[in-house]
Amino acid sequence: MLATVSTTLELDCALAPREYKRQNRHMIPYAARTHPGLHREANEDSYTVDEELGLWIVADGLGGHSDGEVASALACDVICRDIRGGVSLQSAIAHAHQAVLEEIEKQGAHKSLEQDAPATPDAVNKARTVDSGGAMGTTVVVLRLIDNRYEIAWVGDSRAYLFDGQLRRLTADHSAVNELLAKGVIDARKAANHPQRHALSRSLGVSEHNTSSAEVVSGKLKPGHQILLCSDGLTDELDDAEILGELRINETPEAQAEALQRAALESGGRDNITLLVVGAPASRREHKHKESSSLETTQDVSGLTAAASQRRPSFRLGLIFLALIAAAVAAAALNHLL
8 A cells, every 4th residue: 555645746656567576574653633723724744655665754844835845746746756766864954955956947946045934933943954055955754663663864854763662862962052052152941942943954855965875774673662753843842741641542553643743733833744653564473373263263263163063863762762662661651451
């Protein structure tokens, strides 16, 4: 199953023939949510899900209005097509960067990111500037899951978390403020409230001089564990402790995704909100155990039915024998009376 959500482009990824080998044989539980937020007319986020490829993507567009929508949708499309063709995550993301640059050139959209932003200081920060300046762009975070092995690649400040009862951030934001935090120049409290916390040091598109190289992490997703992908519309409203709380008290990906989106909206919903909650696939051993249990149950039922069928003739013969004895006793009693 493939699902792509975008408000601007009708993506080729959803239309192309499926000539690739199916990677995941088992159902993978997941849920998705996207919302424009309470203060934005347009939703510049996009996400793509392809269960057969084991692929989940969240992209957060930059540039304001339609530019961000185009960039995020285009990145999802290119990455999906490349992964289907056997390209690595890092190469697919590099190709997405080039595709956005080509779209900028085609549209002649060389304008400042702040140009379309509302005039309030906070809104200008939310317009998501990049150090090199430029036009449309997007962040991206990509999950590839084959059996129980995951690989995550990202550019920008869209995040991936591992939930295993605790919450562990798998990605590091590509932002100027996060670099200051990593160097110990500022602490976490100052970073969370820094006026330039949305200024990105890496993104896709924007400018040919822009840094767009992806980072990659990988690992094993154990049964019961989950991965959360999200745009900064979620993490701007909820801190890690609040995200952990919602994941803990809700048991299914569907309930968790709904609860996280609702909490982010209740906290202010100042930006577009997009998130994917992805669970671990059933292992082959679990699958075989279920199939074996099902077969044993069927055999047991069949055995009981056969045994019952075998007992029926004996039961009938017993009834006939008892009837004959009763008749003989009745006849003897009648002869005695006569």
